[in-house]
Amino acid sequence: MELLISLSVGIVVGSGVYLILQRELLRVIMGSLLLGYGINMALFLSGGIKTGGPPILGEEGPAGAVTDPLPQALILTAIVIGLGVFALLLALGYRTFQETGTTDLSELAGVEHE
Amino acid sequence: MSNLVVAPVVLPLLTGAVLLFAPRRLAWQRGVSIVSALLVVAVGLILVRTAWQGGIQVFQAGNWPAPFGITLVADLTSALLVSATSVAALAVVLFSPYGMGKDREELYYYAGFHFLLVGVHGSFLTGDIFNLFVFFELMLLASYLLVALGGTAVQLRETFKYALINNVASGFFLLGVAWLYRTYGTLNMADLALRVSMSESNGWLSVIAVLFIVVFGVKAAVFPLYGWLPGSYFAGPTPVVAFFGGVLSKVGIYALLRTFTLIFVEDPAFTHRGVLLPLALITMVIGIIGAIAQTDFKRILSFHIISQIGYMLMGIGLLTPLAIAGTIIFVVHQMVVKTVLFLTAGAAEQVTGTTDLRKMSGLLTSHGPLGVLFLIAALALVGIPPLSGFFGKLTLLQAGVEARAFFSVAVALIVGLGTLFSMIKIFRYSFWGEEKGLRLLDKNSPAFRGLLAPIALLVVVSAALGLGAEHVITYTSASAQQLLSGQAYIEAVLGSFVVARSGS
Numbered sequence: 001m002e003l004l005i006s007l008s009v010g011i012v013v014g015s016g017v018y019l020i021l022q023r024e025l026l027r028v029i030m031g032s033l034l035l036g037y038g039i040n041m042a043l044f045l046s047g048g049i050k051t052g053g054p055p056i057l058g059e060e061g062p063a064g065a066v067t068d069p070l071p072q073a074l075i076l077t078a079i080v081i082g083l084g085v086f087a088l089l090l091a092l093g094y095r096t097f098q099e100t101g102t103t104d105l106s107e108l109a110g111v112e113h114e
Numbered sequence: 115m116s117n118l119v120v121a122p123v124v125l126p127l128l129t130g131a132v133l134l135f136a137p138r139r140l141a142w143q144r145g146v147s148i149v150s151a152l153l154v155v156a157v158g159l160i161l162v163r164t165a166w167q168g169g170i171q172v173f174q175a176g177n178w179p180a181p182f183g184i185t186l187v188a189d190l191t192s193a194l195l196v197s198a199t200s201v202a203a204l205a206v207v208l209f210s211p212y213g214m215g216k217d218r219e220e221l222y223y224y225a226g227f228h229f230l231l232v233g234v235h236g237s238f239l240t241g242d243i244f245n246l247f248v249f250f251e252l253m254l255l256a257s258y259l260l261v262a263l264g265g266t267a268v269q270l271r272e273t274f275k276y277a278l279i280n281n282v283a284s285g286f287f288l289l290g291v292a293w294l295y296r297t298y299g300t301l302n303m304a305d306l307a308l309r310v311s312m313s314e315s316n317g318w319l320s321v322i323a324v325l326f327i328v329v330f331g332v333k334a335a336v337f338p339l340y341g342w343l344p345g346s347y348f349a350g351p352t353p354v355v356a357f358f359g360g361v362l363s364k365v366g367i368y369a370l371l372r373t374f375t376l377i378f379v380e381d382p383a384f385t386h387r388g389v390l391l392p393l394a395l396i397t398m399v400i401g402i403i404g405a406i407a408q409t410d411f412k413r414i415l416s417f418h419i420i421s422q423i424g425y426m427l428m429g430i431g432l433l434t435p436l437a438i439a440g441t442i443i444f445v446v447h448q449m450v451v452k453t454v455l456f457l458t459a460g461a462a463e464q465v466t467g468t469t470d471l472r473k474m475s476g477l478l479t480s481h482g483p484l485g486v487l488f489l490i491a492a493l494a495l496v497g498i499p500p501l502s503g504f505f506g507k508l509t510l511l512q513a514g515v516e517a518r519a520f521f522s523v524a525v526a527l528i529v530g531l532g533t534l535f536s537m538i539k540i541f542r543y544s545f546w547g548e549e550k551g552l553r554l555l556d557k558n559s560p561a562f563r564g565l566l567a568p569i570a571l572l573v574v575v576s577a578a579l580g581l582g583a584e585h586v587i588t589y590t591s592a593s594a595q596q597l598l599s600g601q602a603y604i605e606a607v608l609g610s611f612v613v614a615r616s617g618s
Contacts, residue, residue, distance in 0.1 A: 032282065035285050074244055085251070088255060088277070
């Protein structure tokens with residue numbers, strides 16, 4: 001199970017990096033979203049997967065073993081932050097399109113500033 | 115246990131929340147901001163005093179004991195950096211009404227600024243590496259908003275770059291946190307330090323350390339990860355940029371300072387001498403070459419930030435008590451002086467309508483006080499005694515000689531010459547010479563006086579840091595000792611838990 005999730009982390013992060021390297025603004029934003037998701041999955045792995053029962057009194061697994069709840073709390077926080085950043089990036093991208101009329105990053109590089 | 119530690123985080127948070135209402139009532143917005151900034155300065159100074167007299171102050175949220183709950187810690191270093199930040203923030207808040215257009219001020223500027231402060235103070239005070247990530251994100255979100263404030267095409271483009279690069283870096287941060295948790299089973303920094311000291315990681319810790327160098331290197335603009343800095347610092351509104359230049363890039367340095375004196379100390383020959391020190395030297399040189407090549411007030415200053423980051427990194431790379439003390443002095447000095455230099459750039463921009471050095475000259479004749487204040491701040495940056503920059507550099511160089519790192523010392527001295535050259539260039543072009551270019555503000559107008567007051571405030575603080583150098587060096591030596599030994603930090607945070615664990 002852990003190997004399977006590790007492999008999917010690799011695939012998701014790889015897709016994210018591929019998208020970030022594109023020239024289209026929206027794809028870049030989606031890429032950074034995927035990158036974040038992949039890393040969240042890696043964070044999920046950091047506590048080990050299902051090593052016991054749920055961490056609630058009276059529902060522990062055999063010999064009182066419980067699954068580590070901390071990584072899940074961490075991921076929850078990371079997802080919320082990721083959502084905030086994603087929304088901001090989308091808004092930023094949309095404003096950039098309104099202001100410059102293009103979403104091609106190589107064209108944006110030509111905006112005059114001096 | 116001290117509730118005071120949480121005040122520098124909670125006060126700006128409440129202020130920001132209050133300021134979200136009625137963004138257009140500027141008098142109210144400014145008033146509340148100034149009062150809040152003054153309060154935080156007072157809290158910062160009290161924190162410095164209590165940390166000096168009463169040792170490390172720890173706040174455990176909800177009274178949960180340390181490795182399980184949320185911990186805020188104010189040791190000597192954190193307390194000093196919080197108060198330096200709050201002074202810079204006060205000056206920026208005072209400068210803002212005159213330093214940018216009313217239309218920008220009305221776009222939730224003050225609320226965003228206070229949320230930024232929450233992130234900065236939180237990063238300095240947190241005792242938990244995951245909360246460091248959270249506070250970093252808070253700071254970054256607010257900073258994206260502030261750089262893009264006004265929404266011109268250049269700003270949007272630069273903000274997008276800035277946001278994207280930092281977003282990727284945050285992803286790596288999270289990955290580093292995951293690896294640390296996988297390896298040591300804790301994220302509390304004191305607990306981590308304890309577990310690192312009790313076990314052998316066979317090089318795995320160095321892998322994580324390098325990952326964190328990348329993460330904090332992006333935030334601090336270390337070579338080769340500095341590419342986002344000059345552009346986004348050029349694009350933003352001046353008061354924002356002043357605060358970013360003074361304080362924000364130093365948060366990355368603080369994070370390196372904290373983690374690389376407390377946690378990643380297993381193999382200093384590789385992580386410190388092998389990676390950080392060479393990076394420091396290249397950062398210094400690249401930054402100064404960039405600065406010499408520019409002919410724009412703000413751009414020269416932006417490249418200077420990069421070169422000064424190199425000095426601070428050099429102290430961490432040397433990892434001797436004297437070097438760490440030098441780094442801390444340097445960080446505090448930079449927080450004050452860099453902010454004031456950017457503020458003078460902003461004032462010059464308000465007066466002449468441009469930051470291009472070729473289009474202005476003779477400001478010393480028409481606006482004398484600004485020129486004098488700029489000269490003092492510039493000399494402080496270069497490191498002319500008795501101003502604050504001298505003692506930071508002296509301590510760092512002394513540490514370099516003691517550690518027999520003569521090459522690093524030589525590079526640092528040559529870069530110092532480059533700094534002097536580019537500051538003289540600014541002075542010669544914009545202040546010296548015959549009057550040329552526009553004069554939008556009269557020397558005696560209230561707007562110009564409003565611009566001068568916060569600049570004068572920070573110049574006085576910088577001079578005080580230099581004239582009171584004896585006390586500053588005593589204080590920073592003590593805080594370097596505290597950082598390097600780590601024992602006091604661990605005991606203050608974990609308390610009785612340590613005794614219980616080492617007994618079992």
